[in-house]
Amino acid sequence: xxxxxxxxRGGGSFGTHFSYNSCADAVRSxxxxxxxxxxxNPEIRKTEDxxxxxxxxxxxxxxxxxxxxxxxxxxxxxxxxxHVKHNKATGDNVGPLLLKKQ
Amino acid sequence: xxxxxxxxRGGGSFGTHFSYNSCADAVRSxxxxxxxxxxxNPEIRKTEDxxxxxxxxxxxxxxxxxxxxxxxxxxxxxxxxxHVKHNKATGDNVGPLLLKKQ
Ligand code: FES
Ligand code: FES
Numbered sequence: 001x002x003x004x005x006x007x008x009r010g011g012g013s014f015g016t017h018f019s020y021n022s023c024a025d026a027v028r029s030x031x032x033x034x035x036x037x038x039x040x041n042p043e044i045r046k047t048e049d050x051x052x053x054x055x056x057x058x059x060x061x062x063x064x065x066x067x068x069x070x071x072x073x074x075x076x077x078x079x080x081x082x083h084v085k086h087n088k089a090t091g092d093n094v095g096p097l098l099l100k101k102q
Numbered sequence: 103x104x105x106x107x108x109x110x111r112g113g114g115s116f117g118t119h120f121s122y123n124s125c126a127d128a129v130r131s132x133x134x135x136x137x138x139x140x141x142x143n144p145e146i147r148k149t150e151d152x153x154x155x156x157x158x159x160x161x162x163x164x165x166x167x168x169x170x171x172x173x174x175x176x177x178x179x180x181x182x183x184x185h186v187k188h189n190k191a192t193g194d195n196v197g198p199l200l201l202k203k204q
Contacts, residue, residue: 031132039192039193039195039196040142040173040196041196045195046195048195050196050197052197052200053200054199054202056202057159057162057202071171071196077199087151090140090142091141092142093141093152094152095153097155097157097169098155098157100156100158101158
């Protein structure tokens with residue numbers, strides 16, 4: 001278990017049948033899988049530490065502009081509808097932020 | 103491999119040593135792990151098919167308002183700074199959309 005793993009950093013014993021000299025060996029053996037908390041932005045501006053965008057709302061051209069919150073848009077920070085495919089593929093329920101002039 | 107799995111939906115044979123009557127059996131055995139595309143919103147308004155929010159920009163109270171794009175804010179759709187913890191925990195680089203009146 002991960003509990004045992006934490007207590008025994010130099011190696012590990014999983015169940016009664018297997019022991020390893022290191023966590024990496026256990027993972028390599030295929031007997032252990034490490035599950036990590038996942039990021040939500042796979043691709044956009046990965047050279048930036050934090051992707052922050054600004055909108056000067058008085059400069060909005062159209063009555064309604066959709067901004068992406070799914071991190072899958074090819075026109076990020078604008079929404080291009082890619083959230084639909086993302087939601088279908090993953091069972092997620094994300095959608096854009098709509099900026100309205102009136 | 104997943105290639106073999108796709109060609110042989112009724113069962114599977116992984117490497118030379120193991121064979122299974124079904125994919126579910128292979129997963130249960132611990133010899134196979136299914137990795138799924140992940141959603142990005144774990145908690146917010148999960149009863150809605152798609153979470154869309156609207157801002158009437160003429161009604162913004164403050165010179166600058168930050169809107170959440172990490173789906174971790176306790177004040178969603180507003181940003182409460184939770185993207186910082188999310189980025190640290192996952193290595194991600196997401197941040198808010200800033201709406202500015204000037
Ligand atoms: S494309 Fe990302 S919210 Fe629409
Ligand atoms: S809390 Fe989500 S972007 Fe800031």
